[in-house]
Amino acid sequence: MKKIKFYSLLCAVFLMTSCQMFEMDNYDEPSETIWGEVVDEATGKRVLTDQGSEGIRVRLTELSWGENVQHNPDFYCMLDGTFRNTKIFEGDYNIRIDGPFIPLVRENTDGTLLFDGSQNTRISGTTKVKFEVQPFLNVEFVGDPQVSNGVISAKVKVTRGVTNEIFREKIEPMGNWKDEYLNVTDIQLFVSYSSTVGYRARDDRWSNKIEYSGDAFNELLGQPVQISSIGNIPSGRKVFIRAAARINYDTPVGSGTRRWNYSEPVEVLIP
Numbered sequence: 624m625k626k627i628k629f630y631s632l633l634c635a636v637f638l639m640t641s642c643q644m645f646e647m648d649n650y651d652e653p654s655e656t657i658w659g660e661v662v663d664e665a666t667g668k669r670v671l672t673d674q675g676s677e678g679i680r681v682r683l684t685e686l687s688w689g690e691n692v693q694h695n696p697d698f699y700c701m702l703d704g705t706f707r708n709t710k711i712f713e714g715d716y717n718i719r720i721d722g723p724f725i726p727l728v729r730e731n732t733d734g735t736l737l738f739d740g741s742q743n744t745r746i747s748g749t750t751k752v753k754f755e756v757q758p759f760l761n762v763e764f765v766g767d768p769q770v771s772n773g774v775i776s777a778k779v780k781v782t783r784g785v786t787n788e789i790f791r792e793k794i795e796p797m798g799n800w801k802d803e804y805l806n807v808t809d810i811q812l813f814v815s816y817s818s819t820v821g822y823r824a825r826d827d828r829w830s831n832k833i834e835y836s837g838d839a840f841n842e843l844l845g846q847p848v849q850i851s852s853i854g855n856i857p858s859g860r861k862v863f864i865r866a867a868a869r870i871n872y873d874t875p876v877g878s879g880t881r882r883w884n885y886s887e888p889v890e891v892l893i894p
C-alpha cells in the first residue's frame with residue numbers, strides 16, 4: 624500500500640513538472656526583423672563582402688538583460704553588404720559590426736573605450752539600420768575578363784579606401800601598432816558556378832591567388848594587376864568570378880581573421 628502511495632505521489636510530481644516545462648516552452652517564436660546595410664562613408668556605395676565567417680560580422684546584444692548579458696548568435700552580411708535576421712525578439716539592442724574597415728568599436732590595450740560606433744536601437748516589427756564605414760581597400764575589375772582555352776584572365780585594380788595617415792590615426796591609439804598592418808597581402812580570383820561566388824563559394828579547381836610579402840604591393844596600388852584562373856573550365860559553361868584583396872590587419876583585433884574587400888561578381892561564358 625505504501626508503494627502504491629509513493630508511486631502515485633511520484634507520478635503527480637512528474638505531471639506537475641511536465642506541465643511547468645510545457646508552460647515554459649509555450650512562448651511565441653521570435654518574429655521581429657532587423658535589416659541593415661553597410662556603406663562606404665566616402666562614396667555611399669555598399670561594402671561588398673563574403674557570406675561566411677570571413678565576411679562582415681553582425682553582433683546583437685539585448686540591453687534589457689544588464690551588463691553581463693551574452694550576445695545573440697553572430698550572423699553575417701550577404702555579399703552585397705546588407706544583412707537581415709527575421710528571428711529576433713522585440714527589445715532594445717546594441718548592434719555592432721566588424722569587417723574589412725576601420726573598426727567601429729575601438730579600445731586600447733587596457734580596455735579603455737576610445738570610440739564606439741555601434742548603434743543602440745529598439746527592434747520591433749521590421750527595423751532598418753545603416754552603418755557608414757571606412758573600408759580598408761577598394762577592389763574592381765578593369766575592363767572585361769578574357770577567356771582562352773578555358774582560362775579566364777582578368778585585370779584587377781586595388782586602391783586604399785582610407786589614406787595611410789587616417790588608418791594610423793585611428794588604429795595606433797589602440798596599441799601594439801605595426802607598420803606592416805597596411806601591407807596588402809594577397810589578391811584572389813574566386814571562380815564558381817554560383818552567383819554568390821567568394822571564399823565560401825569558390826571552386827578550387829579554377830580559383831587562383833597572388834600573394835605579396837612585406838610592402839611589395841605598394842607600387843601596384845591603383846595599377847591594373849593581371850590574374851588568371853587555373854585549370855581549364857569546360858566549354859559551354861557559365862561561371863561567376865570575383866576579385867578580392869586584404870591587408871595584414873585582423874578584425875576584430877586579436878581574432879586572427881583578416882577579411883577581404885571584394886569586387887562586384889561578374890558572369891563569364893566559357894566558349
